[in-house]
Amino acid sequence: AQKITQTQPGMFVQEKEAVTLDCTYDTSDQSYGLFWYKQPSSGEMIFLIYQGSYDEQNATEGRYSLNFQKARKSANLVISASQLGDSAMYFCAMRDQMDSNYQLIWGAGTKLIIKP
Amino acid sequence: GAGVSQTPSNKVTEKGKYVELRCDPISGHTALYWYRQSLGQGPEFLIYFQGTGAADDSGLPNDRFFAVRPEGSVSTLKIQRTERGDSAVYLCASSLKGTGKYEQYFGPGTRLTVT
Numbered sequence: 001a002q003k004i005t006q007t008q009p010g011m012f013v014q015e016k017e018a019v020t021l022d023c024t025y026d027t028s029d030q031s032y033g034l035f036w037y038k039q040p041s042s043g044e045m046i047f048l049i050y051q052g053s054y055d056e057q058n059a060t061e062g063r064y065s066l067n068f069q070k071a072r073k074s075a076n077l078v079i080s081a082s083q084l085g086d087s088a089m090y091f092c093a094m095r096d097q098m099d100s101n102y103q104l105i106w107g108a109g110t111k112l113i114i115k116p
Numbered sequence: 117g118a119g120v121s122q123t124p125s126n127k128v129t130e131k132g133k134y135v136e137l138r139c140d141p142i143s144g145h146t147a148l149y150w151y152r153q154s155l156g157q158g159p160e161f162l163i164y165f166q167g168t169g170a171a172d173d174s175g176l177p178n179d180r181f182f183a184v185r186p187e188g189s190v191s192t193l194k195i196q197r198t199e200r201g202d203s204a205v206y207l208c209a210s211s212l213k214g215t216g217k218y219e220q221y222f223g224p225g226t227r228l229t230v231t
Contacts, residue, residue: 033217043205045159045222052217091158095215102147102171102214106158 002027004092004107012113013082020067021077021110023092032096034075035104036066040088048090051075052098087114118142120223122208128229129198137193137226141210148191149220150183151207159207165191166214198230 003026013019025034036048051059051066059066067076079086089111093104121140129135141148146167151159161175168188176182180198185191195202205227209220 035219037222042224043227044224045207045209047219047221050217050219093158098216100215102164102166103161104220109156109158 002094002096002105004094004105006092006107006110008110009108010111010113012115015084015114015116016081019079019082019112021079021090021112022074023076023107024072024074025094026073027094027096029096031098032094033098034066034068035093035095036064036077037091037093038088039091045091049077082114084114084116087112120208120210120221122223122226124226125224126227128231131198131200131230133198135195135198135228137206137228139191139193139208139223141189141191141208142221145210145212145221146188147211147214148185149209150191150193151209153205153207153225162193164214171214200230203228203230
């Protein structure tokens with residue numbers, strides 16, 4: 001069965017350091033996509049970055065990059081030069097059977113706190 | 117352009133009452149989702165619309181919950197005979213398409229409290 005695992009319930013990171021948030025997934029499908037979302041305390045879920053299973057390069061969006069290791073079934077989010085505003089919940093999600101499946105499978109999330 | 121909007125932002129109601137939660141998706145987005153989120157957890161899928169029709173309502177907890185999207189744009193989630201266990205944040209999301217690589221854009225949510 002499809003599953004997303006985020007093993008870090010919470011993390012404390014010093015401002016300006018890089019941070020890696022772990023995400024492992026389980027699917028038997030070859031065509032799938034991985035999404036990362038940020039949810040600040042205000043509650044709104046914000047899309048950060050997407051990685052397709054057939055993408056040859058790791059996705060990058062500004063300070064966000066995805067360390068995609070297909071054989072290990074991991075899609076870790078890397079935030080470079082962390083800022084206080086990065087403090088939030090971060091969710092990893094997956095869609096498999098990309099041509100027909102509309103649902104996302106969500107992880108439990110990681111609470112990231114950036115320390116000044 | 118305008119993002120997904122949801123009204124009201126907060127709703128407090130008494131047990132047994134009826135509530136309606138509204139979602140206004142991004143213009144042109146055919147896919148619309150409703151989720152429920154409890155504190156410290158990921159979103160829980162409730163229902164998915166493709167256009168006007170509910171393509172999948174398998175996540176609705178019971179028959180007290182119902183949602184409509186009559187013109188393929190605005191959607192309303194309706195909860196009858198509310199119970200204290202219905203208290204949660206209800207999130208709406210829209211997407212250009214339901215399948216494929218298209219990300220979902222979320223509204224700010226409606227915090228429902230049943231007393």
